[in-house]
Amino acid sequence: MEIVRIPEVGEFSADEQKFMEGMKDWFRIDFVPKMSRVMRVHKDFGKGYGRATRRAMADGALSRKQKEMIAATVSAVNVCEY
Amino acid sequence: MNTVAESLSLSPEFSGEARRVPLIPLVDPLSAAPEVKQILDEAQAFFAMEWPPAVLLAMAHDWGYLADYWLALKGIFADGALDRFTKEVMAFAASVTAGSPYGTDFHLREMRRLGASERAVIEALEVTQLFNGFTKIADTLRLTPDFNPRP
Numbered sequence: 001m002e003i004v005r006i007p008e009v010g011e012f013s014a015d016e017q018k019f020m021e022g023m024k025d026w027f028r029i030d031f032v033p034k035m036s037r038v039m040r041v042h043k044d045f046g047k048g049y050g051r052a053t054r055r056a057m058a059d060g061a062l063s064r065k066q067k068e069m070i071a072a073t074v075s076a077v078n079v080c081e082y
Numbered sequence: 083m084n085t086v087a088e089s090l091s092l093s094p095e096f097s098g099e100a101r102r103v104p105l106i107p108l109v110d111p112l113s114a115a116p117e118v119k120q121i122l123d124e125a126q127a128f129f130a131m132e133w134p135p136a137v138l139l140a141m142a143h144d145w146g147y148l149a150d151y152w153l154a155l156k157g158i159f160a161d162g163a164l165d166r167f168t169k170e171v172m173a174f175a176a177s178v179t180a181g182s183p184y185g186t187d188f189h190l191r192e193m194r195r196l197g198a199s200e201r202a203v204i205e206a207l208e209v210t211q212l213f214n215g216f217t218k219i220a221d222t223l224r225l226t227p228d229f230n231p232r233p
Contacts, residue, residue, distance in 0.1 A: 002223055006225075011223050034225050035220060038219075052208075056212055057209065058184075061201040070175040070209045071212075073172040073176050074176075074213040074217060075213060075216075075217050077176050081162040082227050
């Protein structure tokens with residue numbers, strides 16, 4: 001059980017909601033993940049971290065697939081179920 | 083490998099970091115038994131090194147264990163559904179996450195040897211840093227998964 005309340009999408013500003021819609025396209029899912037919502041509770045932190053993530057995960061010298069493998073590896077080493 | 087390397091205080095192989103003194107003696111490949119030397123030579127060639135990896139020299143006191151471990155290690159790093167380069171990138175991320183100077187040094191060198199540009203190294207570090215943050219946030223807030231890992 002989460003130790004903080006996870007806001008619903010409708011509780012965020014229109015700009016925030018627009019970004020979250022983009023997040024759904026990015027992951028090809030029909031919902032906004034809890035992580036995306038909780039991190040945007042602090043607008044500047046969420047915006048910076050979110051943009052950094054989009055930038056870092058895009059195809060580049062490494063492919064997005066390879067980067068997702070890195071993300072899975074880090075999650076496994078840290079035993080992070082989420 | 084990271085766990086053994088750091089717990090035994092093995093020096094990084096490539097970075098030129100000040101030498102550390104291993105907590106157990108390492109097998110000398112020049113005087114090792116032929117069956118041990120065969121594995122060490124194979125590992126040295128596999129990683130294109132001038133000397134067998136210290137972590138394997140630490141394991142070489144027990145030939146049977148070394149043989150089985152090496153079989154597993156070369157098997158998981160061989161090209162398969164994922165290519166060897168991608169596996170080395172993952173090993174680098176795991177080593178950075180585990181805080182292993184030996185592993186970070188080893189797999190960074192392997193990434194570069196297998197063709198990683200400096201841009202690729204930076205991208206790997208960026209993703210590793212970001213997801214170390216994500217995982218700590220998720221665990222601290224006890225976020226329950228909302229993705230189906232098997233869509």
